[in-house]
Each structure stands twice: as C-alpha cells, then as structure tokens.
Amino acid sequence: MDEQSSLLALFTSSFLSATLLPGGSEAVLAGVLMAYPELYSSALSVATLGNTLGGMSSYVIGRLLPDEKAMRSKIGNKNRGLEWVHHHGAPILFLSWLPLIGDVLCVAAGWLRIHWLWAVIFIAAGKFARYWVIATAIS
Numbered sequence: 001m002d003e004q005s006s007l008l009a010l011f012t013s014s015f016l017s018a019t020l021l022p023g024g025s026e027a028v029l030a031g032v033l034m035a036y037p038e039l040y041s042s043a044l045s046v047a048t049l050g051n052t053l054g055g056m057s058s059y060v061i062g063r064l065l066p067d068e069k070a071m072r073s074k075i076g077n078k079n080r081g082l083e084w085v086h087h088h089g090a091p092i093l094f095l096s097w098l099p100l101i102g103d104v105l106c107v108a109a110g111w112l113r114i115h116w117l118w119a120v121i122f123i124a125a126g127k128f129a130r131y132w133v134i135a136t137a138i139s
Helices: 003-017 025-035 037-064 068-075 080-088 090-097 101-111 116-138
Strands: none
Touching (some): 003 025, 003 037, 025 116, 037 090, 037 101, 037 116, 080 090, 090 116
16 A cells, blocks of 8 residues: 555544544554654644544534434433533543543534534544554654
8 A cells, every 4th residue: 555545544544433433543543654654744644634524523413413302312321421511611522532432522512512613623632642642652
C-alpha cells in the first residue's frame, strides 16, 4: 500500500471508529507510522480529522433527536453521559475519545444543543491527545 492509500485507510478507519460502529483506528495509525515514519505529522492530522468528523456525526445525530424519549432509546437507560454533558458542558467532550462513553457524550452534546464550535474544539483536542500519545509511543 502506498502513502496516499495508507492515509486514506487511516482517515476511513478513524472516522468509522468514532461513530457507533466498532473500529480500531489506533492499530491502523500504528501500521501507517511503522511503514512510513516520515508521515508522522500527516498521519496524526488525518487520524485526528477523521475521528473528529466521526464524533461530530454522532453530535449531529443528537441534534436530530426530537425528544427525551428518542434520546433515551439511543443511549439506553444509561444517562450518565447526558448528565455529565449537562453538568460540565463542552469541556467534557475532551473525553470523547473514550471507548463507548465517547459516543454517548457526542450524541448527548448534540441533543443538549452544545454550540457546535465548542464541541469541535473539545472533541478534536481529546482525539488529538490520544493519537499523539500513541504516535509518540510508536516513534
């Protein structure tokens, strides 16, 4: 696989793993960095962008949910994520990289109408921090 294809696969994996679909973008990032160490900055940027856009797709789903009943059907009876976002606001989205709870936080942020710009900033910061730790450990 060439460099461009590797970055495209990384973007796709990062995007999908930030949605409600399962994924392993960390392994793809590791593979790209081992095959092409010179792509450190590009791979980190692409992974962060894909994962942030995936998180924002969950945010949009939350924005589209019409009422509390629909929200509860999406996140189940576990409303801790909703409570966290309601209590802490946009900064809690820094934790959107966490498995399982991250998706709930993004959906809850959309449903609670957290301003999209703050959502992007905190989601991207959390996603970047996670990928930076992984990339630094590999390099």
